[in-house]
Amino acid sequence: MLSVDNNKKKIKVGLLGAGIVGTGVLKALSKHDIIEVKKVGVRDLNKKRNLPKEINGSTLTTNLDDIVNDPEIDIVVEVLGGIEPARELVTKAIKNKKHIVTANKDLIATYGAELFDLAREQNVQIQFEASVCGGIPIINTLKQTLSANTFTKIMGILNGTTNYILTEMLNKNESFEKCLKNAQALGYAESDPTNDISGKDAAYKIAILASIAFNQRIKINEVYTEGIEKITPVDIQLAEELGYRLKLIGLAAKDNDNRIDIRVHPAFIKKTNPLASVFGGNNGVLVRGDLVGELTLIGLGAGELPTASSVAGDINLLVAQISHSGKPHPQFICQHTDYAKIKPISESINCYFLRIKTEDKPGVVGQLGTIFGKNEVSINALTQRGISTDKTASITLLTHSVKEEKVQNAINEIKKTGSVKQIENVIRVLE
Numbered sequence: 087m088l089s090v091d092n093n094k095k096k097i098k099v100g101l102l103g104a105g106i107v108g109t110g111v112l113k114a115l116s117k118h119d120i121i122e123v124k125k126v127g128v129r130d131l132n133k134k135r136n137l138p139k140e141i142n143g144s145t146l147t148t149n150l151d152d153i154v155n156d157p158e159i160d161i162v163v164e165v166l167g168g169i170e171p172a173r174e175l176v177t178k179a180i181k182n183k184k185h186i187v188t189a190n191k192d193l194i195a196t197y198g199a200e201l202f203d204l205a206r207e208q209n210v211q212i213q214f215e216a217s218v219c220g221g222i223p224i225i226n227t228l229k230q231t232l233s234a235n236t237f238t239k240i241m242g243i244l245n246g247t248t249n250y251i252l253t254e255m256l257n258k259n260e261s262f263e264k265c266l267k268n269a270q271a272l273g274y275a276e277s278d279p280t281n282d283i284s285g286k287d288a289a290y291k292i293a294i295l296a297s298i299a300f301n302q303r304i305k306i307n308e309v310y311t312e313g314i315e316k317i318t319p320v321d322i323q324l325a326e327e328l329g330y331r332l333k334l335i336g337l338a339a340k341d342n343d344n345r346i347d348i349r350v351h352p353a354f355i356k357k358t359n360p361l362a363s364v365f366g367g368n369n370g371v372l373v374r375g376d377l378v379g380e381l382t383l384i385g386l387g388a389g390e391l392p393t394a395s396s397v398a399g400d401i402n403l404l405v406a407q408i409s410h411s412g413k414p415h416p417q418f419i420c421q422h423t424d425y426a427k428i429k430p431i432s433e434s435i436n437c438y439f440l441r442i443k444t445e446d447k448p449g450v451v452g453q454l455g456t457i458f459g460k461n462e463v464s465i466n467a468l469t470q471r472g473i474s475t476d477k478t479a480s481i482t483l484l485t486h487s488v489k490e491e492k493v494q495n496a497i498n499e500i501k502k503t504g505s506v507k508q509i510e511n512v513i514r515v516l517e
């Protein structure tokens with residue numbers, strides 16, 4: 087807890103939003119004697135809220151401009167979510183020389199460049215620890231504690247909703263659709279879960295982490311993104327049989343040619359990978375640095391108090407700087423401005439798991455082998471599983487490490503053979 091002598095002036099904070107995270111932040115700040123929450127902006131003044139007793143009716147307002155324009159407020163905490171009006175309000179607050187704390191990954195991943203440029207111009211800071219993995223202190227760990235490292239890889243389970251659904255599919259052997267419905271009923275998934283299940287939410291987060299680790303900006307639309315909608319319990323069980331676990335992975339790695347391989351997609355990861363043991367709504371991030379080696383942080387990626395822990399930590403960081411020198415420390419200001427060169431997914435190197443439905447007749451396996459061989463895809467293991475009543479066979483195949491475009495070429499050729507009924511799934515295997 088922060089505490090300074092009583093002669094120092096209190097740091098005044100304005101909150102934009104008092105929903106799940108905002109409420110947690112107000113609870114966390116109520117323990118501080120140096121911070122005064124001056125105003126809290128909401129949409130609906132009549133909504134029932136579980137706020138600390140210091141936050142009374144006169145602190146709440148629906149006029150959010152009043153907060154960002156208030157000359158007494160030092161720090162604006164944006165916990166509204168979404169792009170607008172968050173972007174407009176944060177921009178106004180920076181122009182009014184206020185420091186910003188935000189939990190908003192959509193905003194940082196999409197408009198970070200313009201906001202950080204403006205913040206640098208105005209000599210204020212934007213802190214955003216809670217925007218990636220809620221309660222896990224990954225951003226400031228990369229920026230400060232691990233700042234002496236050169237990073238080569240970041241890999242994470244960055245979305246709790248999809249990890250909860252995949253865990254349920256594994257434990258109950260039930261379909262994606264059924265597990266999604268259960269997750270919504272229990273409050274683990276939103277009524278519109280599109281951003282989570284499509285991988286978009288994880289893409290925002292890996293883009294933010296990569297930009298910090300590799301000191302370059304990432305354009306969010308260049309992050310290859312695939313969700314978990316096509317995953318079936320069969321894929322999950324086969325991964326287990328082969329010694330892997332199926333997870334939605336956000337990955338960013340720097341190449342020898344300085345391009346960044348950045349993507350989000352379902353992947354088989356080895357059961358020995360620490361991320362394989364991240365279950366339910368938990369998140370995990372593994373980083374590889376030249377000095378620290380491999381390090382994994384695991385914890386709650388969402389929720390009122392875990393997320394508030396990160397937001398309030400950012401506020402403390404700003405308060406400590408402002409109350410000592412009145413100015414932010416340069417180490418905490420985003421310095422990089424150039425954009426990363428992104429490696430296209432077709433050039434990425436992975437192993438692949440394929441599930442192919444074929445006619446059950448002699449020569450099919452040989453035909454597949456020939457096509458893969460012609461496209462320079464080397465097969466590690468091939469199994470024919472059971473024959474269905476419709477006289478089709480299910481072939482599962484694991485390749486050795488290979489460039490993605492070679493596998494795609496082989497798949498395109500396989501699709502044209504009459505004996506292949508369906509490519510049921512193709513999942514990357516991360517070694």
Ligand SMILES: NC(=O)c1ccc[n+]([C@@H]2O[C@H](COP(=O)([O-])OP(=O)(O)OC[C@H]3O[C@@H](n4cnc5c(N)ncnc54)[C@H](OP(=O)(O)O)[C@@H]3O)[C@@H](O)[C@H]2O)c1
Nearest residue numbers: 103104105106107128129130165166167189190388389393
């Ligand atoms: N929830 C989590 O566990 C979590 C974890 C990590 C990061 N985050 C991020 O934290 C941010 C906030 O999430 P949340 O879950 O706390 O959202 P939330 O529960 O929906 O709360 C949003 C708050 O903002 C207010 N608000 C929204 N639009 C407004 C507008 N146009 N004018 C005035 N007030 C407005 C709402 O007012 P009313 O209360 O009057 O409706 C509400 O108080 C998001 O960026 C989210 O991605 C959330």
